[in-house]
Amino acid sequence: MLDAVLVGTSGTIPLPGRWLSALLVRLGSELLLFDCGEGTQISMRQIGWGFKAISALCLSHLHADHVAGLPGLLLTIGNAGRTEPLAILGPVGTSRAVAGLRTIAPRLPFEVAVLEWTGGEAVAWNGATLSCTPLDHAIPCLGYRLDVPRHPRFDPDAARRLGVPIERWKHLQRGEPVEIDGRTVRPADVLGSARRGLRLGYVTDTRPTVAMPAFFAGADLLVCEGTYGDPADRDNAVENRHLLFSEAAGIARDAGARHLLLTHFSAKMLDPWRHVGHAQAIFPNTSVGRDHLTTTLRFDD
Amino acid sequence: MLDAVLVGTSGTIPLPGRWLSALLVRLGSELLLFDCGEGTQISMRQIGWGFKAISALCLSHLHADHVAGLPGLLLTIGNAGRTEPLAILGPVGTSRAVAGLRTIAPRLPFEVAVLEWTGGEAVAWNGATLSCTPLDHAIPCLGYRLDVPRHPRFDPDAARRLGVPIERWKHLQRGEPVEIDGRTVRPADVLGSARRGLRLGYVTDTRPTVAMPAFFAGADLLVCEGTYGDPADRDNAVENRHLLFSEAAGIARDAGARHLLLTHFSAKMLDPWRHVGHAQAIFPNTSVGRDHLTTTLRFDD
DSSP states (O other), X not given: OEEEEEEEOBSSSOBTTBOBOEEEXXXXXXXXXXXXXXXXXXXXXXXXXOSTTEEEEEOSOOSHHHHTTHHHHHHHHHHTTOOSOEEXXXXXXXXXXXXXXXXXOOOOSSOEEEEEEOSSOEEEETTEEEEEEEOBSSSOOEEEEEEEEEOOOBOHHHHXXXXXXXXXXXXXXXXXXXXXXXXXXXXXXXXXXXXXEEEEEEEOSOBOOTTHHHHTTTOSEEEEEOOBOSGGGHHHHHHHTOOBHHHHHHHHHHHTOSOEEEEOBOTTOSOGGGGHHHHHTTOSSEEEOOTTOEEEEOOOO | OEEEEEEEOBSSSOBTTBOBOEEEEEETTEEEEEOOOTTHHHHHHHHTOOSTTEEEEEOSOOSHHHHTTHHHHHHHHHHTTOOSOEEEEEETTHHHHHHHHGGGOOOOSSOEEEEEEOSSOEEEETTEEEEEEEOBSSSOOEEEEEEEEEOOOXXXXXXXXXXXXXXXXXXXXXXXXXXXXXXXXXXXXHBOSOEEEEEEEEEOSOBOOTTHHHHTTTOSEEEEEOOBOSGGGHHHHHHTTOOBHHHHHHHHHHHTOSOEEXXXXXXXXXXXXXXXXXXXXXXXXXXXXXXXXEEEEOOOO
């Protein structure tokens, strides 16, 4: 089970009542944050999932509305008692930006490890896999994908028949062979076929890219920017390198996603839900995000 | 007339419902901001005085809760259309911190001029004088004073008797002599004695200093940190280099201030007004600040 909460849904400008776009993910005992604009830590305090468990932070890009909250958040994570390392993933330039912002947060009780990605990289996080694809914005920008694997079903009757003592089942469940009286019991002897896991995508800020549908194929949840809802804003979307609602819906449709959640709304769009029809005509299961909206993803059946 | 609004009243941590401590001053057509923690621009948007007219920003010190909002605010000031230079005043290290934070706000449509002060300096601002005194905190920290002069009363009857045409009165009002038919009319011939102006003080974060009472002597309004209200927090105040309510009141009393406005409350003190008696016993005209509380200072009578 994975929980994802919209920390904010505003683009460019933090508004009273609408925090800047960020997404907080809870998986097991760890937290993963996507983006960190000014005020993110305040919204997170309202959400109440805590700070200490944040083990990774993924920055889409280095525009201030996605990263200016970093020094304050790092200090707050430290005040919450974190001593384990924290990974910061982001595009080229992230190390320099983190160093610059840490001018006012030089001392932390935990190590910060920065990974600069260009697209195509992947890293293990908390039993899952975090990977990225390059987006198309005014500066280097990354879209992220989190894949949570589901272990194959374990057949206890088969394990008993093969004489595996209960205390050694965990090895087979992990995919490790076990020696029993000179015989080898392989994981395949007691495990069912592969099962569908969970896939979460996070996309902002960008124009559509050719790679997105394949990269986010079958996503259970695609959190995607929809800076403009009104089709009349097409020129603004192109000029400012953002998406219309209908374009985000096209990406979700082409990816075969299960659910599209729109975020990163232009400050001039105070009523994004009025435009949701433009997306739903293309991808019916589209929702308009709002601050603190929480979505829980569960394995099938 | 000078308006001062508490942009926030929280110390250290920005809380839901209580922004970080900052003070916004409006004098004529210009704005002056003291401190800029995370979220300051959001609170300022609620206040509604705009961003374009901010011509100076005074930083008390370089702890994140007083400065982390800087890059976002600078971008917002630029988006509001400012092209005139903006002065940033602060203690030693301000240039480096501003440069670090501007890693994510490199391009602005106005010039930023940084002045690093150690205490004792003064500068003209908007017809008034801005000066500073060193405070006693864990890192270099400055208290600020704004002095708004009041012009002496102009005597129109005297000006008429001396034959000064109305269109030249403005020179005498500005303190410049005027030649009339070979005679010199001096400002003193038509102006009354000096009149009391307005004095505003801004103090955070600090322990009491010997210099404060003289520096803030007769202040119309002293906005001063009171991180702790409960006298039982004396050890915390000493250790963390902050003030008790009673200590802030002692400074206001010794300075002969007219009004003390407490701010910068510890996050654990959710009800600062409960402790105001500890200050009022020492300095009766003490108020407990709250976000967006606005005070207007007017010249006497």
